[in-house]
Amino acid sequence: METTPTVMKVIPKKVAPVIDVETGIKLKKKVAAYARVSTDMEDQKNSFKAQLEEYESRISKNPDWEFVELYSDEGISGTSTKHREGFLRMVDDAIAGKIDLILVKSISRFARNTVDCLSIIREFRKHDVEVWFDKEAISTNNRKIDMMLTVYASFAQGESESISENVKWGIRKRMAKGQRKMHTSTTLGYVTDPDGKVVIDESEVEIVEEIFNLYIFGYSMNDICKTMEERGFKTGKGNAQWKLADVLRILNNEKYIGDFVMQKTVVKDVLDHKAYKNDGIEEMYILQNHHEAIIDRGLFDLVKSIKQRKFKEKEPSNVVNLLNGLVFCEDCLRPLTLVYAHPNSPYKRAVLTCKSTSKSSLNYRICSISNTIDYTLAVKALMDVFARFNSINDKAIALVGEAYKFAMTEIAKRIQSLKKSNEDNQIKLSQLIQAQIKENDVEKYRFRYGQLNKLINTNNDEINSLENEAYSMMKACSFQEQINKYKSNADYLTYDLVKDFIKTIIRTTDNELLFVLCDEPIILNTDLISEIKEKEPIYSSEVSDSKRVLKYKVIRLEKK
Numbered sequence: 001m002e003t004t005p006t007v008m009k010v011i012p013k014k015v016a017p018v019i020d021v022e023t024g025i026k027l028k029k030k031v032a033a034y035a036r037v038s039t040d041m042e043d044q045k046n047s048f049k050a051q052l053e054e055y056e057s058r059i060s061k062n063p064d065w066e067f068v069e070l071y072s073d074e075g076i077s078g079t080s081t082k083h084r085e086g087f088l089r090m091v092d093d094a095i096a097g098k099i100d101l102i103l104v105k106s107i108s109r110f111a112r113n114t115v116d117c118l119s120i121i122r123e124f125r126k127h128d129v130e131v132w133f134d135k136e137a138i139s140t141n142n143r144k145i146d147m148m149l150t151v152y153a154s155f156a157q158g159e160s161e162s163i164s165e166n167v168k169w170g171i172r173k174r175m176a177k178g179q180r181k182m183h184t185s186t187t188l189g190y191v192t193d194p195d196g197k198v199v200i201d202e203s204e205v206e207i208v209e210e211i212f213n214l215y216i217f218g219y220s221m222n223d224i225c226k227t228m229e230e231r232g233f234k235t236g237k238g239n240a241q242w243k244l245a246d247v248l249r250i251l252n253n254e255k256y257i258g259d260f261v262m263q264k265t266v267v268k269d270v271l272d273h274k275a276y277k278n279d280g281i282e283e284m285y286i287l288q289n290h291h292e293a294i295i296d297r298g299l300f301d302l303v304k305s306i307k308q309r310k311f312k313e314k315e316p317s318n319v320v321n322l323l324n325g326l327v328f329c330e331d332c333l334r335p336l337t338l339v340y341a342h343p344n345s346p347y348k349r350a351v352l353t354c355k356s357t358s359k360s361s362l363n364y365r366i367c368s369i370s371n372t373i374d375y376t377l378a379v380k381a382l383m384d385v386f387a388r389f390n391s392i393n394d395k396a397i398a399l400v401g402e403a404y405k406f407a408m409t410e411i412a413k414r415i416q417s418l419k420k421s422n423e424d425n426q427i428k429l430s431q432l433i434q435a436q437i438k439e440n441d442v443e444k445y446r447f448r449y450g451q452l453n454k455l456i457n458t459n460n461d462e463i464n465s466l467e468n469e470a471y472s473m474m475k476a477c478s479f480q481e482q483i484n485k486y487k488s489n490a491d492y493l494t495y496d497l498v499k500d501f502i503k504t505i506i507r508t509t510d511n512e513l514l515f516v517l518c519d520e521p522i523i524l525n526t527d528l529i530s531e532i533k534e535k536e537p538i539y540s541s542e543v544s545d546s547k548r549v550l551k552y553k554v555i556r557l558e559k560k
Helices: 042-061 085-095 114-126 143-176 202-216 221-230 244-251 297-313 375-389 401-439 443-488 495-501 526-534
Strands: 029-037 065-074 101-104 130-133 190-192 198-200 260-262 265-267 275-277 285-287 327-329 337-341 349-353 502-507 513-517 539-544 549-556
Touching (some): 029 042, 042 065, 042 101, 114 130, 202 221, 202 297, 202 401, 221 244, 297 401, 297 443, 349 375, 375 502, 375 513, 375 549, 401 443, 495 502
Parallel strands (some): 029 101, 327 502, 513 549
Antiparallel strands (some): 260 285, 337 349, 539 549
């Protein structure tokens, strides 16, 4: 049998047509150009304009090219493509088939980030888009040049990093000399006058002072936000809605005591431009008394101390659940927590239960009571008990209004004086240490060293005591403010008022609530619950809605 000879057949690679089949007209290559400058300086602007004119002339003179567009970014860094709108639009158009060839002055104008450069070029290759770099005289169509691109792009990236470091060095030098400009565009209370000097904006001073005063008077961050909105005050960015961060930013801003802190944040990586809090990463420069203060330095430090104490105590702030940590189960003695039954259905409702603890938890205990307590009805019962039996009319506060503010101001002044004394004594201690080293005589300065050290410790003790006193006063003032609001509006009931008045609430085995009133704290146990249940209630009632009824009683325990 005769064998058929093997034949090699070559299928030619696909070549873009040069003639339009329908019209017979020669097809032109769709050509665009890209230009970028990274600063707004005059010489850069001229370079930018020159690039645009050169590419426009070059493309229009080539009969085989069809002009698409001159894409550009002015005053934008090339270390990342994220904020280069012109560049990103060009990439989208190229991938969409609107561009065949892109002309660029150099790799560094295209991208200083090696990863960005290579990834975009490889994406272009998938869509038959060519990029030509004038300075390097290379085209992305030649696959052998990937290594060259890596080297060139790496050099460009390294150049960018070098430029960045040089710029940072110059900025730090100006900071060290106090020549850095303080921006006031979003800083409430300050503006920059025509001479470049930072001055107080009298129209906004009231906002800053009010925020510090409200905080000193015990207002929560949420309450301050609401007050600012009610009074029609706007944030530094001009927003009518206040957020917790807006208030915190003002309370933490040293500009309000006349100081200017430079380099609060640093950029670790020139490529991602992400700013990090300067927590010892680089030097920080503080220019004290840089401008006129709005807030007294002592008051500012006292606010800082109160914030730290609030954080340490970790008190529930603006607690949604008014019964948080107050209701305990008679059977298992566990607290009832707020959960939502049928959360993803129209029947969703808030309930209190002791069975939210996982069975695998060490705190899990078996409980024979299967029912839950409707949270809304429990709050109704709570408000009824509070309205009937609270003794807030008998409560009083020694310092209110202006007297309280004066007392806090005096404490702040005393603390500031003690801190200044400690600073002076620390300098004297350092001088003594230097003298000891120089003269090689420890005994000569031992007594004086001990005196200064003792004085510093004594001052620190007094500072701590004054800060504790101020914090206690603030809490008392805050509590009095809550009382005043409750007196004017019985629906205004806060967690602080509830936990001060009602010591505990027992969910009984028949699923009723037993409110326990006492002047002393209560630690529940089985014996105490039995004792409480044997007492005659001073009040009994019930609350209901269209579907449920909740019965409750009130027991008063006397001091032992």
